[in-house]
Amino acid sequence: MKNNKPILLVEDDSVDAMTVRRALKDIHVLNRLDVVKNGEEAIEYLENGKESPCVILLDINMPRMNGIEFLKAARAQSLVERIPVVVLTTSKDDQDIIDSFKLCVAGYILKPVTYTEFIETVRTINLYWTLSELPH
Amino acid sequence: MNFKPEGTVGVKPMEYQETTEDEFESFSYIISHDLKSPLRAIQILTDWIVRENADRLTESGKEHLVLLQDRVKRMDHIIDAVSRYSRIGRVKIEPESVDLNQMIDYHILVTPVPDHIQCIKKKPLPVVRCKRALVTEVFQHLIDNAIRYMDKPEGRVEIDFSEEKDFWRFSVSDNGPGIDEKYHRQIFKIFASLHGRDDGQSRGVGLTLSKRIAELSGGRIWLESRKGEGCTFFFTLPKDENRN
Missing domain, CATH: 3.30.565.10 (Histidine kinase-like ATPase, C-terminal domain)
Known part of the structure; x- marks a missing residue:
């Protein structure tokens, strides 16, 4: 990543969270990974966190507050104005894609089925956000 | 059309007026989300077992895990097909x-x-x-x-x-x-x-x-x-x- 701020992963599935953590380690990304389990926890993290994340990786389908609801709430409170949000989901639902881009996501990526593909996905996200400037 | 299950299967807002159309929509949503997540977990966990235990697994053990991953891929393909099939015609596209x-x-x-x-x-x-x-x-x-x-x-x-x-x-x-x-x-x-x-x-x-x-x-x-x-x-x- 362009800076050494933490990456925030909003993900309720523990195996998916393990997969992202492991993939980041395997491609030697040094940024700390913080994981919260739903949109509510993510809002709380952003409101109370001392350090804002460099990137948010956001699942859509989560209990309590899902990804779209999180985006609406976070935008309303201007919590993610300076943070790129990349959706990482199983949802191919056109409405989810439209809703996400309406809420200004920086990307919408489907979770791959195999770990090898997952590594490539995380590698690509990392490369892009290493090349792209990020707001301070 | 806009109903999305809030998180886990079957949890939905109380005030929601459900119709057959919406039931079908949530059904196809469940197919594409809730069935795929555990499947991906099986695939990835199996992959890790193979990677981390390559020297300890017997030949038949390896073969069984390859077969397992193959069937998971097939299942993934079927879910995609059924989900795609159910979505055609449900998404509004203007001519x-x-x-x-x-x-x-x-x-x-x-x-x-x-x-x-x-x-x-x-x-x-x-x-x-x-x-x-x-x-x-x-x-x-x-x-x-x-x-x-x-x-x-x-x-x-x-x-x-x-x-x-x-x-x-x-x-x-x-x-x-x-x-x-x-x-x-x-x-x-x-x-x-x-x-x-x-x-x-x-x-x-x-x-x-x-x-x-x-x-x-x-x-x-x-x-x-x-x-x-x-x-x-x-x-x-x-x-x-x-x-x-």
């Missing part, structure tokens, strides 16, 4: 004016066509009013199938059309292996097509999707072929662009 020449040329350009196969338009295709994404998908399935199953050293895939009074009739023909007449109806059926093949490229899934698209658009799809003599798939689209 627009589409130059089929551009559409076909672009598809051929981005498709890896082997050197021994020629893909050609027999004559310039018309500009038609249609739902672009859906009609593109039908052409893609038909052209991709013709290429995938080509068994001749000089393969030929031809795209053609004729203009009838109320509809357009398009065709994709090839000089490939042909399809025995007894399978002509079966290949369009979803469950028939989902059985069998392990490579995740069953011919019939695309055909089932194409049939649904053609019929939802007010047209139809069929084929003419004899085993060993290539085949021609036809599909029609009504000229009345405001239909559906």
Whole structure:
């Protein structure tokens, strides 16, 4: 990543969270990974966190507050104005894609089925956000 | 149409007025989300077991894990197909004016066509009013199938059309292996097509999707072929662009 701020992963599935953590380690990304389990926890993290994340990786389908609801709430409170949000989901639902881009996501990526593909996905996200400037 | 289960299966807002339409929508949402997540977890955990225990696993143990991953991939393919099938026609797409020449040329350009196969338009295709994404998908399935199953050293895939009074009739023909007449109806059926093949490229899934698209658009799809003599798939689209 362009800076050494933490990456925030909003993900309720523990195996998916393990997969992202492991993939980041395997491609030697040094940024700390913080994981919260739903949109509510993510809002709380952003409101109370001392350090804002460099990137948010956001699942859509989560209990309590899902990804779209999180985006609406976070935008309303201007919590993610300076943070790129990349959706990482199983949802191919056109409405989810439209809703996400309406809420200004920086990307919408489907979770791959195999770990090898997952590594490539995380590698690509990392490369892009290493090349792209990020707001301070 | 906008209902999304909030998180876990079956949890939904109390005030929600449920209709059959919405039930179906949430059903297809569950198919694509809630069934895929555990499947991906199985695939990835199996992959880690194989990676971390390569020297400790017996040959039969390795073989079983490979078979397990293979079946997971197949399941993933089936979920995608069923989910895609249920979504066709549920997403609102406005008809627009589409130059089929551009559409076909672009598809051929981005498709890896082997050197021994020629893909050609027999004559310039018309500009038609249609739902672009859906009609593109039908052409893609038909052209991709013709290429995938080509068994001749000089393969030929031809795209053609004729203009009838109320509809357009398009065709994709090839000089490939042909399809025995007894399978002509079966290949369009979803469950028939989902059985069998392990490579995740069953011919019939695309055909089932194409049939649904053609019929939802007010047209139809069929084929003419004899085993060993290539085949021609036809599909029609009504000229009345405001239909559906």
